[in-house]
Amino acid sequence: MLQQTQVSTVIAYYTRFIDRYNDISSLANADPDDVLALWTGLGYYARARNLHKAAIIMVEKHHGEMPDTLENLMALPGIGRSTAGAIMALAHKQAFPILDGNVKRVLARYNAISGWPGKKQVEQNLWQLAESLLPKKRVANYIQAQMDLGATICTRTKPLCSHCPLQQDCKAYLYEDPRNYPSPKPKKETPLRQTHWLIAQNTHGEIFLEKRPNHGIWGGLWSFPEKNEMKEVQFCSEHQLNIKTISTTPMAPIHHVFTHFKLDIYPFLIQCEYNSQQIGDNNCTGWYTIRNALRLGLPAPVKALLTLLE
Ligand code: SF4
Known part of the structure; x- marks a missing residue:
């Protein structure tokens, strides 16, 4: 868990990055070394490389705009199905589910889906559930609410079930200890x-x-x-x-x-x-x-x- 000072530092680094590259074409035209230099301290350097490559592709193939289909978004480096779904829902207001870590936890608890979400079958079950629950209206609000619920109420170690709007139908809350869901990643010795x-x-x-x-x-x-x-x-x-x-x-x-x-x-x-x-x-x-x-x-x-x- 990041401390408050670390969070402030990370936000400051991201803000500096966004201030420098405040549109897609300025990032696409940047020198890769400058992009990485500005990313120093944020870790996960593949993200910086992918952002830069994605910006170049968007300029070359999409007139410098963010694509508006799931397939074209997923064709960009570093964008998987969940991120593409979030862009479709939040930016383009279209009905696509997401499955980031917070949402996986909420859905696994809500329907008592056991197993580690990193396993193909478990992940497929979660995607199916995520799709089946999508509302017809206000998808962007729904997706944002799912993420916020996982981040603030249905937290990993101390879910605040008494404050949760899903409490009445949540299987993990009704029948078990919610903290049993989702199953943790099987332990492996870190080399x-x-x-x-x-x-x-x-x-x-x-x-x-x-x-x-x-x-x-x-x-x-x-x-x-x-x-x-x-x-x-x-x-x-x-x-x-x-x-x-x-x-x-x-x-x-x-x-x-x-x-x-x-x-x-x-x-x-x-x-x-x-x-x-x-x-x-x-x-x-x-x-x-x-x-x-x-x-x-x-x-x-x-x-x-x-x-x-x-
Ligand atoms: S009732 Fe509890 S376990 Fe179920 S979704 Fe809400 S916070 Fe999570």
């Missing part, structure tokens, strides 16, 4: 990975950074060279970056949690001599002053380490 980061800083104070591939974690963001083992860090600095090391200092490890795995990061600060012939100033790698590096799209731990070195 732990390790990585070693090489933070090369020359005597001009510049740091070596490389751009990560567009796919995978932190796709398209700028980061330090990373290696599985310490000995590879040394090999990389000597043979790949071709730097002359003055000193190597381990920094405090960082523990970072992703949705599918945890990552222990072991950063090593390698002070090296400045070399006017130094390699790596191109579109994908470069030596940056810390001030300039902090303007790039960066994973949160990279930003934290650079700020520490500033």
Whole structure:
């Protein structure tokens, strides 16, 4: 659960993003690096990449407008059936159901649908129920009310059934403990990975950074060279970056949690001599002053380490 200060920070980041890209074409025309840089701190970087790609498609195929069919919305990157349904209902006032996390919980309780909603069959049952309950009028209000009910009344751990307008027909409330619905995701051990980061800083104070591939974690963001083992860090600095090391200092490890795995990061600060012939100033790698590096799209731990070195 986010704390109040974190919520304020996230809202501030989103507001800054929306202020900069306040229509579809301004986002479509933006440099992908600028989009990612403005997204830094919000996590889920695939969302920023998808927003940018979706804006480009809307400009190219839909005259810079949001599509008004479910199929065309779902063809945009990052938009699934529930988000497309929400856009159809809220923006285009058409009768389409949604099934975000809050609505799944409300419907699972309302009809006592057991099982984890991540399972295909359970999800199908929930979609069927969501469709069957759609009203003929005021769909946008209905969809908004469903989401609000899940967010404020039918909450995950403390549903306020005595305040709920669905109380009289809600099967989970009438016959069981609502908290039994929906069933939780089956537990699976979260794997732990390790990585070693090489933070090369020359005597001009510049740091070596490389751009990560567009796919995978932190796709398209700028980061330090990373290696599985310490000995590879040394090999990389000597043979790949071709730097002359003055000193190597381990920094405090960082523990970072992703949705599918945890990552222990072991950063090593390698002070090296400045070399006017130094390699790596191109579109994908470069030596940056810390001030300039902090303007790039960066994973949160990279930003934290650079700020520490500033
Ligand atoms: S009665 Fe309780 S469990 Fe049922 S929908 Fe309302 S808040 Fe949720």
